[in-house]
Amino acid sequence: MAFTVRAEDFRFADEFHAGVAGKRVLISGAGKDGGLGQAFALAAGLNGAASVGVHFHTSYADGFDLVKALRDSGVNAFPVQADVTNLGDLWASRSYVIEQMGGRPPNLLICNSGLTEKGYAFGRALREIPGEPMAMRRARTRQHFIDALQESRLVVDTKIDGFLAMTHLWAGEAVYHKEPLQLIYVSSRQAIDPGVAVPGYAISNWAVLQLPAVLAVNLGRDAALVRAACILLPFVRTGMTGEYADNPKVFGRWQPRMLETHEVAKAFLRMLAQPSDQLDRGLYELLVEGAADAIDVTWRRVHLDVRAEPLAWSAPGTLRF
Numbered sequence: 001m002a003f004t005v006r007a008e009d010f011r012f013a014d015e016f017h018a019g020v021a022g023k024r025v026l027i028s029g030a031g032k033d034g035g036l037g038q039a040f041a042l043a044a045g046l047n048g049a050a051s052v053g054v055h056f057h058t059s060y061a062d063g064f065d066l067v068k069a070l071r072d073s074g075v076n077a078f079p080v081q082a083d084v085t086n087l088g089d090l091w092a093s094r095s096y097v098i099e100q101m102g103g104r105p106p107n108l109l110i111c112n113s114g115l116t117e118k119g120y121a122f123g124r125a126l127r128e129i130p131g132e133p134m135a136m137r138r139a140r141t142r143q144h145f146i147d148a149l150q151e152s153r154l155v156v157d158t159k160i161d162g163f164l165a166m167t168h169l170w171a172g173e174a175v176y177h178k179e180p181l182q183l184i185y186v187s188s189r190q191a192i193d194p195g196v197a198v199p200g201y202a203i204s205n206w207a208v209l210q211l212p213a214v215l216a217v218n219l220g221r222d223a224a225l226v227r228a229a230c231i232l233l234p235f236v237r238t239g240m241t242g243e244y245a246d247n248p249k250v251f252g253r254w255q256p257r258m259l260e261t262h263e264v265a266k267a268f269l270r271m272l273a274q275p276s277d278q279l280d281r282g283l284y285e286l287l288v289e290g291a292a293d294a295i296d297v298t299w300r301r302v303h304l305d306v307r308a309e310p311l312a313w314s315a316p317g318t319l320r321f
Contacts, residue, residue: 002033003065007073009262010042012269019272021048026097026106028084028166029113031056031063035238036186037112038066039261043269045075051101055080055113084113084162094169105173105181111163112186114204115155116240119197120148152200159204167215171226175219182276183228185211189254189285191232192302209304212281227280231271232302234288236264255288256295267297
C-alpha cells in the first residue's frame with residue numbers, strides 16, 4: 001500500500017475552488033498512487049467538494065490509501081471498485097455511488113481511466129537477428145504480433161468502452177434525476193499530435209474527442225442538462241511516464257519538462273472554475289512553454305475543422321441511377 005504524494009500540494013487558493021466546491025465528484029481510474037486520477041481526487045476533495053468517489057479496478061491498495069488520506073482531511077470520500085469494460089460490474093456500482101452521495105448522482109464526472117502501451121514498432125517488420133532460423137523468426141514475429149495487438153486492444157477497450165459506458169450510465173442518471181452534470185474526458189495531446197510506438201493510446205485518445213458532440217446530439221432537448229468537454233494533456237510525471245522524465249527525446253518536442261501531478265491539478269481546477277456552459281463541447285489543450293526552470297502553463301481551445309472539396313476526376317463521371 002502506498003500514498004507517496006504531499007497532500008498539501010493540492011490545496012489551492014479560493015479562486016480555484018469554484019469548479020469543485022460543493023460538488024459530488026466521481027473520478028474513474030483514481031486509484032494509482034502518483035497518477036492523474038489521484039491528483040484530481042485530491043484537488044477536488046481538498047478544495048471543497050461535498051463528496052469524492054475514488055474509482056479503481058486493480059489498484060485497490062493504493063485506492064484505499066487515497067480514500068483514507070482524504071477522510072483524514074475531513075473529506076467525504078469513498079472507494080468504488082469496478083472494471084469499466086465490464087458492463088455488469090459497472091452497473092452494479094450505480095446504486096452504491098448514489099447512496100454514498102446522499103441519494104443523488106454525481107454532478108461532476110471525470111473520466112480518467114486509461115492505459116498506455118510499452119511501445120512497439122507499429123506496421124513495421126521486426127529486425128532480423130543474424131543467424132536466426134526462418135522458423136524461429138516466423139514464431140517470434142507471430143508472437144510479437146499477438147502480444148502487441150492484445151496490448152493495444154486493452155488500451156482501446158479501457159479508454160473508449162470505459163468512457164462510453166460511464167457516460168451512458170451517469171448521463172442517464174442525471175436526466176432521470178433532473179440533476180445537472182458536468183463531464184470531463186481526459187485525453188492526451190498525442191490524440192492530435194501522435195508519438196511513435198503507441199498506436200492504441202493515440203487512437204483511443206482521439207476517439208474520445210468526439211464524445212461531447214455525440215452526447216449532445218443524442219440528448220436532444222436535455223443537452224443543456226449535461227455539459228461535456230475534453231482536456232488534452234501533455235506529458236505528466238506518473239507511474240506510466242516516470243521512466244521517460246529525464247529523456248527529452250521522448251517528450252522534448254512538446255514541452256521543456258514534464259509536469260508534476262499537482263501542477264496539472266491546479267491548471268485543471270483553473271479551467272473548471274470557468275462557467276460550464278462556456279466550456280461545453282470544447283476540446284482544451286494544456287500547453288507547457290518556456291524553460292525547464294520557469295515554465296508557463298496555459299490552456300487553448302482546439303478545433304477539429306472538417307473540410308469537404310469536390311474531386312476533379314469525379315464530377316465529369318457523375319453516376320446517375
